[in-house]
Amino acid sequence: MRILFGLALFALTAQTALAQNEIVATVLDDNGKPVADAVVVAVPADGGIRLPTRRDAVVDQVDKEFTPKVNAILVGTPVIFPNHDNVRHHVYSFSPAKRFELPLYAGVPAQPVVFDTPGVVILGCNIHDWMVGYVYVSESPYFAKTRADGKAVIADVPGKTYIVRVWHPQLEGSEAMTKRTVDLSAKRRVDVEWALKLKPELRMRRSPVGDHSGHY
């Protein structure tokens, strides 16, 4: 009984130690302003990934916009696309990581969409062309999305060496160019900072265009 208790105590202590490591990321643009909605991903350098239990994710549609605009999920995650507008949407993606179409619907689709390939999936609505959303499908369970202050914390990371990278919808250049090596084997917290060059947002304009169409 004492042995069992000792083992349980050891396991709990070890798990607590593992869970205390964290990567604190700060993402800025090239003017030094914080960048929100950037996805920071840490992949163990030894390739050893243990996938946790997947939970459904939600990409909502509110006021004819995808909410959240950027959603980061683990590969294999089922995503539900509820429509909370009083109009129907027709959601689709042409992205190689996930091609799908949810034909014109209101309410909640009967089946979620499973994102089973890592990569970036760009969402659109065939009725409201300005609607653009992004699902970042991560191959690693260690990821986080930056807040308005440009910061993201990847918590509960085992103490190992990681290749850390960042992605943003407006990232100029490739995600691979942002890779950094982070060693958590001897530290409980590592701070990483990026200064990203961003390109203009690629989406159709929603605001009205007024013109004086001519006369004769």
Add this chain to the structure above:
Amino acid sequence: MLLCAAGPACAEWFYDVRAGGMYDDNLTRAQQAADVRGDAAATLAAAAGWFVAPTGADGVTLSLDANSEAYGRFHGLNLISIGAGAGYRHKFGLGSAAPWVSVTVKAAHDDYRGDIRDSDRFEAGVEVGRRLSTDFDASFGVAGDRRRPRNDSPVVPGISGKIFDLRGQSVFARAAYDVSDRLQVGGRLSVRRGDIESTTRQNIDIFLASDAIAADPTFGSDFYAYRLRGTTKTVNLNASWALSDRSSINFGYALASTAAYDDLNYLSRVGSILLAFHF
């Protein structure tokens, strides 16, 4: 959402308001400098509409439109217009780059302070377009217009006084480029053949070429309006700055060149500024 889920038709209402001003340097559409009259106007337009997508590729729009113009000097041009429009748009495929075709019809009653211009207007058009890249789209189309006056005020026996009984056909092309996420610039080229109206002092050449004549006191007691056949080529340039997802400020410039017959050619230029809101 429940109502939407319950029925096949799931409509969205929209409201548009456009307020601004414009300056037209040749309201009379006259050739001779002595006959040319320019003026500025305050403009206000509002529309309430209904949009429904019966399928993922089709959209139907119905709207009620009201428009007003108030001129600084020539009050006879002051206008209140009430109308309605309908449009159908089909996309050939999925995605914002899919080509599309639209059909629109509009009807309106224009009530001017000067009764001579009171009329009913009808317009119909077909347009085909495509977004060629994420920041550039283009379209072209054909349109027809018909204007039927409410009043007939002949001044020459045997010649109609319905100078605003006009009809014409147009072809047009337009393009828009998103310079940034806030700034869009665009242009439109159109050629219209059909009836035109030109107001001048008594002019024997225009008189001989016209098929309708009426006094046009809007511009003075010695002005006459003539209806002729002509071709108008118009270039429109627009710049639109998004203030938000629902509002923008818009600057426009239009240059119209009309050739009515061998000796009558006139230019007119319109500059405009508009605040546009969409709810």
